[in-house]
Amino acid sequence: MLVLPESERLVDATVEQFHDVRAIGAGPMIGKVALASQDGGLMEPGAQVMLQRGDLVLAYTVAGPEALASIVDHPEVAAHAAGHRRTGVNLASLALTALRSEDVRGRAMQAPYPRLRALLRAIGDAPYEADESRDIRFCLPDEDGRERWLRLDEIQLPPTTPAAWPHS
CATH class of the missing domain: 1.10.4000 (Flagellar transcriptional activator fold)
Structure with a gap:
């Protein structure tokens, strides 16, 4: 997922990998959300963002920096x-x-x-x-x-x- 903090947007180009979402046929998910926490920083790990696509509600959970390392360093990703x-x-x-x-x-x-x-x-x-x-x-x-x-x-x-x- 791509986060655009200045635009308060989330972009999920992979959302249609899920059958129920793909059946709607609306392409990538682009959602406007308030990404800032109360102290002015980005949302804290564990926070949830809910976006609607057709009749579906998609729940995204904010991951911390350790999640990036576990993804980027995974052998399948590196390959x-x-x-x-x-x-x-x-x-x-x-x-x-x-x-x-x-x-x-x-x-x-x-x-x-x-x-x-x-x-x-x-x-x-x-x-x-x-x-x-x-x-x-x-x-x-x-x-x-x-x-x-x-x-x-x-x-x-x-x-x-x-x-x-x-x-x-």
Whole structure:
């Protein structure tokens, strides 16, 4: 699950792995929630967030930092890390194509995320397609002006652009 604290949003792109949720056919879960605790920090581990999808109520439990380590360090996750990263790059690419649409782009460019704005400027209205490996690629000019099909993580951004997570 992706947490966007400044937007008070939770995004669960995997929610349709559950049959009853998939039957509704609404795609990823995006829910607006108050993520702050009473002391101004993020919600405490163990707190629950309830979101409605159709007739279903989905309950999410906030996990602590030890949960991240147990997931990231798990041998099965480590064995498939490259595939998970590739999937994430493709998901981000599709999200950017949605955010660059005429009715959304202006708001997206005002978001307080310099990397998002740099990526939107970089891809502009470039055509995109899935290649034979099903990677989303954008047709952009390289440094010599020749058009190349690039994955999102291959696009050169200005050096002042903040690094992608994890920040080094």
